[in-house]
Amino acid sequence: AHPNITIELVHKDNVEVLREDFQTASLAGTPPEMLWTVNDHAGPFTAADIIQPVDDLFDLSVFVDSALEAVKLEGKTWGVPISNGNHLMLLYNKKLISEAPKDTDELFAKGKELTGDGNYGLVWNQTEPFWLVPWLGGFGGKVFAEDGVTPTLNTPEMIATLKFLHAMKYDAKIIPPESDYDGADTLFKEGKAAMIINGDWSLSGYKEVLGDDLGVARIPKVVATGEWPKPYTSGVYFMLAKDLSGDKLEAAKEFINFVTSKEKQLEMVKKLNRLPALKAALDDPLISSDPILKGSADQMVVGTPMPTVLEMRCNWDAMKPEMQAVLADTKSPEDAAAAMQSAAEACIESLK
Known part of the structure; x- marks a missing residue:
């Protein structure tokens, strides 16, 4: 538990509004620390230089390759996968x-x-x-x-x-x-x-x-x-504001590791019927024994990552x-x- 960390959640109407608002707030120098968003935002956000790569902040080897591929640009990974698919x-x-x-x-x-x-x-x-x-x-x-x-x-x-x-x-x-x-x-x-x-x-x-x-x-x-x-596959990702550092960065890392843990990933599967991005969760019987999720996973494997440029x-x-x-x-x-x-x-x- 982290009683000393408070996370303020700001919900946007849709991903286009989120993209515009984050770009505007970043230009004004007051961006939110963390984003929960889609992979195709990696292109505009890296072009505007307003997010940071996550390769050195997390162990990305625990995630499904297709989910990571969808947020790779210029040899770097720009988001931590939460769910995989979106197909x-x-x-x-x-x-x-x-x-x-x-x-x-x-x-x-x-x-x-x-x-x-x-x-x-x-x-x-x-x-x-x-x-x-x-x-x-x-x-x-x-x-x-x-x-x-x-x-x-x-x-x-x-x-x-x-x-x-x-x-x-x-x-x-x-x-x-x-x-x-x-x-x-x-x-x-x-x-x-x-x-x-x-x-x-x-x-x-x-x-x-x-x-x-x-x-x-x-x-x-x-x-x-x-x-x-x-179909295009992508997913939902955490992205971090470019200048996030120090204690706030550590708090963000703690929160992201919590949300992407196996227990929380399987909870998300039960609630939302979305496929997890964590390898250990994707292999769980919860998915292989559910005809709906199994069908979704079967479609995803012939999909192709959505371009982020x-x-x-x-x-x-x-x-x-x-x-x-x-x-x-x-x-x-x-x-x-x-x-x-x-x-x-x-x-x-x-x-x-």
Whole structure:
């Protein structure tokens, strides 16, 4: 116990607000000592030089490699992992579909059987490119070249991905005409959608509504390539303000070691259904004997770490309107991919 240490918790509405507020407070010279945040903040925070590396402060060998990889930049580690995953997967209602489709042909066939009268075979957030990325991986594409900073959005793989999503909507017709995050979430919870592609953060909410009828599986394999879709994996991390030192740094280290202990990691698994980042906790029977967590872990192993570089923000902003245009049937996949590439390049140029 540490009766002499008080931690003041400040909750932000979402991670974007957290990012902006931390940057503003850091510039003003009054940042909070510690952050509980997502790995893609490592890019902007290191670029602004407002956090410190943690390699020499903690024994990082106790954590899962994929969790550490997601916060590595310039050979240094910029966060201590709390949970691992943050990945999309296929969730299904066993009352409506007994088992998950194994591949995209099965997905379209089963989806058609389940669509009609205001019900849909599948729902997902059609407004955000985070939901496009797994399929891009399944078609063999990536958003960056080998250097990790040059966008590769105008490729045959991206065009194939956009064509596939267009076909899902306009040929197979297994998804709603329009659907943002909340729309998809509501349809699934109300039993009007048999399947949803959503993240591990949604598991505990769906478990509450569906109970044992909730199934978890990998996003179906892409028949055209024989590849599994590759959702981005990341996690939640502690990051430390750049100038944190002395007694306050020691107190922060104590707290982080407490939260990332095996006992606390397993408590988090029970409460939040999130996969732990600590190797010893990930191997616990609590996970291997739970079909929901086991399914989540099975999807995570074919995922790919989400890029943390600043240039990724340009890619997200470039992909979003073009994916929406293809799904609105107002732009061809070819034109959309070309527009994504030029928007990303222009954005990256403006960062220089």
